[in-house]
Amino acid sequence: MSLVAEMPGYLQVFSDGSVKRFAPETVPASMKSTNGYKFKDVVIDESKPITARLFIPESSASQLPVMVYFHGGGFCIGSTTWLGYHQFLRDLSVTSQAIVLSIDYRLAPENRLPIAYDDCYSSLEWLSHQVGVEPWLKLADLSRVFLSGDSAGGNIAHHVAVRAMRNEVSNVKIKGLLLIHPYFGSEKRTEKEMADEADEEIIKNDMFWRLSIPEGSNLDYFGCNFQIQDLSEAEWSVFPATMVQVASLDCLNERGIMYAEFLAKQGVKEVELVEADGESHVFHVLHPESHATRLLQQQMTKFMNSITH
Template identity: 65%
Template sequence: MAIVAEAPGFLQVFSDGSVKRFAPEISAALPELSNGYRSKDVIIDPSRPISARIFLPETKNSNTRLPVLVYFHGGGFCIGSTTWFGYHHFLGDLCFTSQSIVVSVDYRLAPENRLPIAYDDCYFALDWLSTHIYTDPWLEQADLSRVFLSGDSAGGNISHHVALQVMRNRPNYVTVVGLLIIHPYFGSERRTEREMAVEAAGDVEMNDMFWRLSLPEGSSRDHFACNFEMAELSKIGWQQFPAVTVFVAGLDFLKERGVMYAEFLKRKGVREVKLVEAEGESHVYHVFRPESEATRLLQQQMSEFMIDPKRRISSKIGL
């Protein structure tokens, strides 16, 4: 069988449609307290399947209601897992720093499950959360009036689309009050200036491959899943959209897409949009270097956004 698509070290897709994934270093969940938090794996829906890893911080008061951060991992919709070492340690430390319950979702991956399946899986995770706060002792402190959606790369894309579904459906069981979008993975048929640079050719080719594998067959990069300009929401929906902070990395060739996304939200009338740049950092640096100084700063910025809605983090790039 011939290899028809490949992300070296992560993914091979063969001519018969079969897929082989190579997992990097992974971390097991630790139900016992370690480094200020506990973690465990749960099944959200065995029939799809969808699972999650829950991170619960050590708190001084067990009666305190805690905000909930629902996190979606990146990986071009084709790879990635809650179990990866970088995600486990980044989210565990974040849950303690922010004093929040983190629910990290493992959704179904493309190309076996093309978009919008990942969006539906992640939206369903909110449904699951709303019912299990009454049956899972790890969620008994969860405050569903303070839910935040977050994710990196493709997970940032998912956060955007899940928020759109929330605004359209208006569920009464959960209130999404903020989005923390990290290095969002968007695209279009029209290239950005950085994407057209000679030195970006390898990254562009890889991203085009992931879009071919994840979008519905026959779709262009102007499909609504890829191109945020195609989003459909009423004017009042945009005005009531949750507060958004978009994080970009200075060395990331997708930085322009993040800036454009923040500007798009502002034009649509979203009331609170911030753009924060990590200068000198690369795409999803927090996953590959979860204990770096830059990652610690990102965790602090995210925590400030979640802890006090009136004291939003400052932006280096004004909109």
């Protein structure tokens, strides 16, 4: 049995198809209220299984917007329980005064795309059914739902939005997307990718795509290449308002900018592109209490408020 793919410290994939994952520090579930918020874990679909972490800010508001968040990790690693995600999302819940539902979807290569899209879309259906049942959702305003995620999670947010637009989920209205360092690709390399083909990050991204797209597919798979998107002019015109966050030191920087430009060209009514200067990929997860992360949370809050009011 030989090693066929590896991200040191996170993932090993072996020739017999078995996968070994190494999780960084995690935060166990707790329902205690501390520092202006409380959180707990919920089950979205026990048969798959799909779970989520629910964050609720202490608030005097009668209703709160809902952010559904999809973690990154090249579709192959990551969890809402990781310390970096937990800290970022608890603070975002307090800053934005929003309920945050952070989804633990099934991972590749055991569960290749489009399974992550299916799992994450089902979280919207869960939300629709649970809003009158789950006590923690009694303040949830499902007419103000936002989809967000970083890296692969940003990719997922885009594809869940497309599906939700075509198959409306009862009571759930997607008001906006907030994509952080979204993970896209294509057979055609960008200038930066061609210039830095031996770059460790680019090699890692290629590996994750190879492990996550259906066997026999290439980087022009619809989930990978956003330009392979068969939306009509009418559909693009009602696509949700979108904020795209990119980081200047991220090798996916170009892809994020291309995505924002693509949306604008398709006639999406509101597209905002924000660049974090001097920051690298998913800095908000690696450094959840940094000044740059605080700024990101404020920018996301401002965007949500501009859409909801």
